[in-house]
Amino acid sequence: MRRVMIWLGGGVLALLLLMLSGLLLADHLTPRATGAPSTALPLLPAQTAIDRELAPYLATHPGETAATLLPDGLDAFAARAASARLAGRSLDLQYYMWHDDLVGHLLAREVYAAAERGVRVRLLLDDINTKGLDPALLALDAHPNIEVRLYNPFRNRSGVWRLLEMVQRFFSVNHRMHNKAWIVDGRVALVGGRNIGDEYFDAGSSVNFRDLDMLLLGPAVADASAIFDDFWNSSAAVPIEALNPQTPENLHKLVAALAHESADATAQVYLERVAASPSAQRLSNHELSPHWSANIVVASDPPLKTKSADRGDWLQPRLAAHLDGVHSEVLLISPYFVPGRQGTATLLGLVRSGTRVGVITNSLATNDVPAVHSGYERYRPRLLAGGVSLYELRRNGPVATHGLFGSSGASLHTKAFVIDGTRGFVGSFNLDPRSANLNTEMGVLFDDPGLARDLRREYLRLAAPALSYQLRRGADGSTQWLDRTTQPPQVLGHEPDAGWWLRAITRVMSWLPIESQL
Template identity: 25%
Template sequence: MATILNLVLWFVAIWFILIVLVAAVLMIVDARRKRRAGDTDEVSFPRLPPISEKLGDSRITLYTYGRDLFDAMLAEIRGAQHEVHLESYIWKDDELGQRFKREVIAAAERGVKVHVIYDVFANLVVKSSFKRFPRSVQVMRHPWFTPWIFLLRIRKTGRDHRKILVVDRKVGFVGGYNIGSDYATKWRDTHMRVEGPLTWELNNAFVDFWNAHRKGAQPELVDTGDIEWEPRFKAHRNAPIHLSFPIRNMYLDAIDRASVRVWITQAYFIPDLDILAALLRAAGRGVDVRVIVPEISNHVLCDWLSRGFYSQLLRGGVKILLFQGAMVHAKTATIDGRWSTIGTANIDRLSLTGNYEVNAEVIDEGVAAMMDRIFENDCTATRELTLEEWSSRRHRARFSEAVLVPLRPLL
């Protein structure tokens, strides 16, 4: 028995060493590639102007270019009269980040109630002076570390990965864009603007998070409820502290219903077994299943973990489209010309069962038509990965994929 246990321990130790070595090599190679590529202001990818559709008494606008989005967000903050709720996973100390900081401070100085949330871990590299605000701005810093980790209370350790802006409870924004200059022109992402009564969904998401995590000195935010019920629009929120993960269930339900097409765009695509099976079942019954992912993302380990699923997906009839020329960071899907989602959650474990996330679900043909148009436009910047090409990859690539499999639950 002791011999078997020793063998198991040796096997685990050797595999752990291999994981560290493979991960280190991949990151070194990726760092060298980035240095060779250098930094450039010229990033070209197909994009559309903001497009809009009515949904009941509200209007939905979709943004696929950061500069258009940030101009709209800053204009809303500049025109705020009563309150600004701003939540961002990453908020960089660069030209655009400084503009956002100046506008929220200016709003607070003219009497607007301003509440800001950012994730401390995601902004560790941002200098501390940038993260200081005057007392007129109420700031919640979602902590980077909690001692609950030592007691394995994982549900109390989730990152705040959400991106929400709500102004005067009349206009709201949600989607994949963080705040930073590179995101304005160099990344391909998707964000949604909601104007009208449906803004309540995003405001309620912000208020609930603030009230659940505020410190004693911070004010409680009041939400008076919503008199308009619109079943076609819902802001689903993952809340690990409550073990609540509706975004994953939303995806599974929608994919299972698909009869024509499932078009997904993901920055980091590491599906769990249930989502993988749902996609393969859909493709097996003749549904056109396509997934756009970056050919090379900003996280090399995520790329390699994602590639570990390509063989199953390609053999099962799922089309994998590799985005060229820019980092595609969108977290979106559109199904059957009726159902769509735009939000902050990636299809990976961290987003679907680990982090605080928010995804808008929209069941409307007009919005789905906009999403289809965006997906088709993005397809012009992709190349399709074929099973023949994938099957001919080098043995060392196959070895690396196999070694890294234990990291899937962590990412």
């Protein structure tokens, strides 16, 4: 027993020394940015098909941006694929995740096709989720018109050494780029909550995310381009070729594999669904009815967020400022909702001042990160007692999401808020400590009644009985869930659709001091 204790003590000491070395030597352990600086290409009135189509369209609303919400996954895919096919100058793509799956491959094929036409492609990905993707990313990077950079990357690309590096560099590796932007020719931008992967575009076989993007045409796209340039040229963005040897011959293999997959039955089923979607058809035919506004901006955290002592240029205080003052209604949508003491106090203060406050988040059954739910559930009783309206998404309701081959479960991924029916936000920012303090985030801020009306309509759709449980406080102070699809509503006394083991594990995690990491 004594020997076991000595070994355990030695292991803990080695782990602490490894982490301490990473803390002291972080700047020396982090891979260096060696890429040449570059910026968004200048806009020209008639250089590309997008220029020629949008220039006269935008001239009818000088100084204003055209904006459309995209809550439907098929629409969101169609917007990306169609804009990539029209691209004639540049594609600047910035994502937290790009999955090695059907949608990831279909959109990678569109990116490659654009590069083949001479379009300059800059692809910036966060490195935390690229394990195993180096061959495909290096193959794309081998194309003369494509450059791939990774944000805050690992020196060690695989195996046990990558795991050891994660432990050693825990304090620096913990800071990730959560931004999501698809920018075409500097004229079109898609900004919101979607990563690139099946579940974000209604192609998942088991679970699909209810998510939201905003399609932007016009001046606000310049904001997104400037943000992309800041990240691309920051010391956190490292060319993938500096991390792994180039293998140019693999580009031909990758292109052949992408072409083969796009022609197989699974891909054709999905592409036929996209083509048959009435809203996706309107999008592809440019039959949009956007909202025009001069009060639309794209905002982001700085690339080196945690190295900035001044939080004035962070996104969180900018979003929090919108909650100051007197309001009639504040509606929030956040898949990972951990308001903390300060956020809880702010929401309860709004209710006391007469504001209607509503929040939609994931139920335990639909949350893909149970640890986050453990952080949320400790604030839930106080929020309900203070008059905040809480709704939690149903995993399998009467209105199901649709995957490739039929119905699938749902999970919430939309991050948005709307205030007083006039102002709002759509982006990547979750109402949790990680978005506030650790990850970089971005999104669209607007002050426009039309956009606010559409976003409020999306909130009400998600909060409806078919999609969400409504929560209330029982007479004994317990939390109760109302299944409003029946009359009278069925009252549930524990987390719906979640087994006892998941509920127990989540409760135990709620006792741990991990909130700052959620």
